[in-house]
Amino acid sequence: MNLLLVLQNILAIGVPFSVALLLAALGEMFNQRAGVFNLGCEGIMAMGAFLGFLPSFLLKGGALAPWAPAIGIACAALAGVLLGLLFGLVTVSFRAPQGIAGIGLQMLGWGTAGTLSRHFVGGVTGIPGIDAWPIPGLSKIPFLGPILFSMTPFGYFGFLMVPISWYVLFKTPWGLKVRAVGTHPRAADTMGTNVARTRYQALMLGGAMAGLAGAYLSLAQAKMFADDIVAGRGFIAVALVYFGRWHPLYILGGSLLFSIAQSFQLAIQVLGIDFPYEFAVMLPYVLVILVLAFAKNSRLRGPAELGKPYNREKRV
Amino acid sequence: MNRTYRTLYSAAIILAAAAAAVGIGALVLMAIGVSVPETYRVILTEPFKDMYGITEILVRTVPLILVGLGIAISFRSGILNIGAEGQMQIGILAATAVALALPNLPKWLLLPLVLLAGALGGALWGSIAGLLKARLGVNEILSTVMLNYIAAQLHGFLLRGPMIDPAELQVGSGTPQSMRLPKAAWLDRILTGYRLHWGLAIALGLAVIVYFLMWRTTWGFRMRAAGAEAKAARYAGIRVESCLAAAMILAGAFAGLAGAIEVTGVHRRAIEGVSAGYGFSGIVVALFGGLHPAGIVPSAFFFGLLLIGADMTQRALSVPANMVLVLQGAVILSIVSAKTWLNDPYARDKAVRKMAALFGGGRK
């Protein structure tokens, strides 16, 4: 019985933890489905986390305070869109190599968030953040209630994005275009799909979702902002897209796996088990490497033109 | 005439790229409400005001050259090493461990041994990503990033636990740092009173060696061929996978050596923050230096200047030192964008024709 309670606690922490990974990975999925490999996800999340946090910090105690999280979320999404546009400019319009450009975007986003936070905030400060909103009735279900139905509204939104992403990708004309430009951009182009525009749109959507993922970290998960709040989640999200074979359902599975692994680490500390916590912190990162090593052939199923710039005027 | 226009085209793109990088930085500076020209002036000129500033630039230049050389080798060989930060930390740990374990060896033996240990440690860490890429096709960017986080935890664990200075435990302050290294493991300072050390000579010497290695030996030919066009290299009988693994190991060795030199030359003990982001700055240094030793040395000096300059702006204008990351990110984005324009003969020809039409001269 006690063990069950421990498990419930681990999951009750782990499941909401997965939202940030999930949002970022679903966004990255759209990028990659369209053929763009955006490693800048980490940097966009850092900006999202900071901008999500900032209104709550500035408006603390003021009349507008209840609206602060909403303003923050909007700012985070907007910043994500803008950084997605910037990445599109560099990789789609200028056709720069995507891997290294992504590292550039990561530094830019991370550095900007750090610079602005030192200037506007100074040290680490807490904010009220977004409160949990247990669903009446459902949250009372034993075991499952505290795990699945006691999250913040932001958390429910994150899980709702799984079916929405699936629908958009497979059941809408836009999703069809996204899949086409990632697989055979020239064919899509000759059939009247604007490859650059579709990739830009996917990058903007992916950026917005990465921004939201960051805002989730600062507003709903940690309720504060620190320079290293993202701590590699953006990169893990990119790895999850590979692991999840570019499909929303598998990506959901991957996100849950990783976040539950992370909450184990907390459980170890809370339960006072004598295990160096540094090794516990390492766990998700080691897991990513293992997953990548064993999911190696999944590339065959991925978008064929992933990572390759498209140049209509190039002679074939 | 066409030649002039072509030069003009290249110059225009380089200028535009520089303007874009400076402009992105300016946007962030404006957001925090400081004077943009003043900030750039402080960054670019203040460090030259005295001997301290100049030697400190050079102190930063040393690890930047070393890390940049390793990254250039890896990029040239077709594998992107983002893991220099972690490789450096493992190098720091290995060098410190060897120095502390053998305190009684004479200097001529201990110092080379310590540096070698650092290089081997970094090489070992690099080999993980290299082998994963060569054997299992694991994306090296993701694996090296993950290895950075793992190395950081390992570094923290060892400095807080097994390798912590016993004195720290006695006093009870618990600062995560190792014991001071024995003097026999110290790299000597070049000028008394300044931190500049002979690691500079090692870095410059290795820059020359890397040039010869990559451009004058059969080994380097093989590595560059594998990196420039893997398919053609395979048809020519080159084992591309081995090249990738070798490149990552070597890149790791350079980063590890950089760590060992920082420990033996500057800090004289392992302490948190020795790697100080050099692993990431090294990527920018290598790209900015055109992935060539002759470019990397000046480029490392330039980014050393930026690092010191950013410190100074923090003190003089209270611009957070994170600003340097913003600039580095902007520089990477500008360089990779400019490169595609510079290497696109179609865009160049088109621009040249336009210029010829506007200003006359040139053939069609």
Added chain:
Amino acid sequence: MAKNADRITELRVEGITKRFPGTLACDAISLRVGEGEALALVGENGAGKTTLMNILMGLYQPDEGKIFINGSPVRFRTPNDAYAAGIGMVHQHFMLVPNMTVAENVALGSAELRGRFRLNLGAARARIRQISERYGLAVLPDAYVWQLSVGEQQRVELVKTLCFGAKFLILDEPTSALTPQETDELIALLSRMTADMPLIFISHKLAEVKALSNKVTILRAGRVAFSGDTADHSSADLAALMTGHEVKLPCNECADGCGETLLAVRDLKVRSDRGHYALDGASLEVRAGEILGLAGVSGNGQRELADALAGLRSAESGSIALAGTELSGLAPRQIIGAGMGYIPEDRQTEGIVPSFSVSENLTLKDFASPRFAAGPFLRLKAADANAAELKKRYDIRCPSTATPAGSLSGGNIQKVILARELARGPKALVAVYPTRGLDMGAEEFIHKRLLELRCEGVAVLLISEELDELMNLSDRIAVIYKGRILATIPAQEATRARLGALMAGLREEEGATA
């Protein structure tokens, strides 16, 4: 934009010019196609045909020139503009997204068939059925494109274009991947369609031009060299006009000087990237002083055979022997050392390292040999001297041997590869589509060299899909079909019809050696 007229009665192009780095692909081209007409656009590879058509499709922007539809000027900034104006194109390399179904491909290209917010494939399926019934083109709307054969994909490509409401058709070498029988069917279909819509038909096969078109325009080096009625000119006249002079590509005419078997492939089984057996027990022998041609519709295992011979794809079973040395299981380095020469299919990325200099590329396989290296150090002077000599001997046109090889023209790149391979004195040479996309001059040069090699006693395996090339050069021709050698016949006995039947998989009673 042209008015949405029901029919396109005239398409006119005036003074179209398009430049690519280093080349003038189209030089002031003008042409006109009227109602009920089928214009054949002929010319050598690199004459500018495909470039011109891509301009008509809005894929490339012309540097100069104008396009008129039904007399009014139009400008196509994107392929969408061209579609809206009623122009449809069947591309040589099918423009189909392989991991989507036929219906999804059609929906991708037509806003009205896919719905606005919700993807509705019903309309696309209905349109596909309607078009396939009308023209007698059987197509399954829910089949995935990658599952279809090349002939079926060709049909899908045509149906797709018609589904988009094309009122004017452009077909870029539509028969290049088809068997002779499939070709005949397509030509018959297109003749029927000419009544509904005018079309432009790119080809370099003069028999098809005579069969289908009523007007012909010949392009040479980016210019219109000739325009006239097809009926007024014989195939021979057209051939002469196409190249600008009487063409006589070298032929394999000297007596049979074949020696013993040098290169022997036995029961080779190799898997493709998708995991099935791309080579399923293939056997062939090439003798010293012989050119063995390998014919076949592409995708029947040629790629995998070539890879296996280079050591880049491991054989599941069977053997490859070169002069008695077993090669299967050896690394590429060892195979090269055993005396195998190789001209890869994709010269830009497999034959050369584009960013390396001509000089470096010429030593790509020997940079570590004592000739070009002293211990671990490169002998750059020796490499440059070697490059200067080969540049002269093989007539490689480049500003200097320090120029990056990737900036040379296709013909010169192929010369670099040929020079490197031949200078090594190989025992056997595998040439994979060695003249694909080259102009006639370069083709002639390469053919001559291959014949010289034959006379020197080298075993040459020539993989090609050009029947003329195979019949001109080979001593014997082997036909590959679904990973097996269906037959090997002496070149004198080979006819287009016989090879065509074999390429389509029709086994012969006699001469079958598979």
